[in-house]
Amino acid sequence: MLIDDVWVALWRAHDIKAATLAGTSVHGDVVLAGPGFSATAYEVQTLSVLHPSRIRRHLSQQKNDHRGRPLSRDGADLLVVEAASPAALEVARVERVSVLIAPDRGPVRGTLIDADDVEHTIDAGDASAEARPGEARRRGRTPWGTYSLLLEMLRETEPRSQTTLAAEVGVTQARASQALNQLSGLVERRARGWTVTSQRDAAQWLVERYPRPRLSSTWLTLDDPVPATQSIARLLSDARVRYAVTGQVAADVIAPWARPTRTTIWTDRLVDLEDAGCTPVTSVEATVTIAVPDDPRALTSTSERHGLVVADSWRVWLTLMQDGDVDAANHLQSKLVAEASA
Structure with missing residues (x-):
């Protein structure tokens, strides 16, 4: 299951959704909140299969850097996995680590521990979608x-x-x-x-190598992608969320060619877009994707164009290729190559 569909499953089954905590510097990769569920910031990591030793190693890595020095972190631990052994789930409960099991097919289930240390049992319906092409990630450290x-x-x-x-x-x-x-x-x-x-x-x-962001959420808006992007950008700026527009809308700003049909925005954390007129949906229904990039320079290699913070042009091209927008990607690439040769 794609991780953006995990958030949709949580919202549909338990009314737990990404929240935006304005006026605070404390945040994780995502802040979840809902009825009877205290707003909680989580640091999210995705894994394939969860074993007890993997939890202990994860906790050790989160507490100390490679030299053994303590790290300062805002969010609680949340592991999103494809499968987990019973022993691993017991270790997670003892160590107060939230775990969501999201298989390729089947319901999302697990336990979320909120900021008040209350355990919430999750059993959400299957919101999975067909996997995107090229979704597999290379093993090992990303260079x-x-x-x-x-x-x-x-x-x-x-x-x-x-x-x-x-x-x-x-x-x-x-x-x-x-x-x-x-x-x-x-x-x-x-x-x-x-x-x-x-x-x-x-x-x-x-x-062929650059990975997609592992953490994302998907939304539907009835507005055209360009004005929708402008509204979302204002919401993000007001909430002091760093962002960069990429994908079709960014390409249209850099090298106008075809009318965008959807928008992709990189942010430093997941946020609630309902105030921008968006509704959470699965990835196949979405016209808006919010993604937290793993690339450490994705939100700094940017420029301001037409009132929007836009990602680096070649990173925009990469997004287009990963999304299957090959014609738009070819048009943008031709413009960038021509500019370099001028």
């Missing part, structure tokens, strides 16, 4: 530094030194050197510095 470096070199094709590139994407020179070696064949060193050998080849390499 965000490498992706950020290549995206920066796509954005600006003028040759730059390794030192300059490292500073641009916020990585060490050692990490930049490692990434450039990993990108051998896609980038080359010239007299004035490093640049991509082919924007189209580099973009194709990225689209």
Whole structure:
């Protein structure tokens, strides 16, 4: 089951939905609230199969960084998994970790522990949808530094030194050197510095690897996507939620081509969009997607266009490709390549 459909199942079965806590700096990936359910901020992690050892490892990772130093976190733990052993669920209960089991087919079930330490048993109907193509994620650590470096070199094709590139994407020179070696064949060193050998080849390499956001929610609006995006952007700004418009609406701003039919907005946490005239629906019914990007630069590599904060152009292209909007993606890519060659 797609994680955005999990939120729809919670809303339909228990009237528990994403909430926006205005005027507070305390938040997690999502704030859930509902009748008899205190507003609770959660840090969400998705897993395939949950075992007791995985819970203990998760808790250890959440409490300390890689050097063993304590971490400061706002939200409670929420694990969304495809399956869990009875022993794992018992360990989760003892450790006060919320668990939702969301199989590809079947109801969402599990336990949510709210901010008052009250346990809520969840048994929600099947709100699953057909999986999107390319939904499988690669195992292992995501090389965000490498992706950020290549995206920066796509954005600006003028040759730059390794030192300059490292500073641009916020990585060490050692990490930049490692990434450039990993990108051998896609980038080359010239007299004035490093640049991509082919924007189209580099973009194709990225689209085969760059993962979708793992955390998202989907909504339906009766408004056209552009005015709907403007209304949502105002709501997000008022709630002090960082955002970046991507997908069709962003592409229409950067390189107008076809009338958008839906909008995708990246945010730093999930929010309630009902005040913007939206209704929670499953992903196949949706015209609005709110997603929390894993990419650490997704909400900083932005620009303001026509009163909207818009994602980096090549990240917009990646979203279009991942959503199957190939014609719009090709139009945007042609414009970006032509601008770089001018």
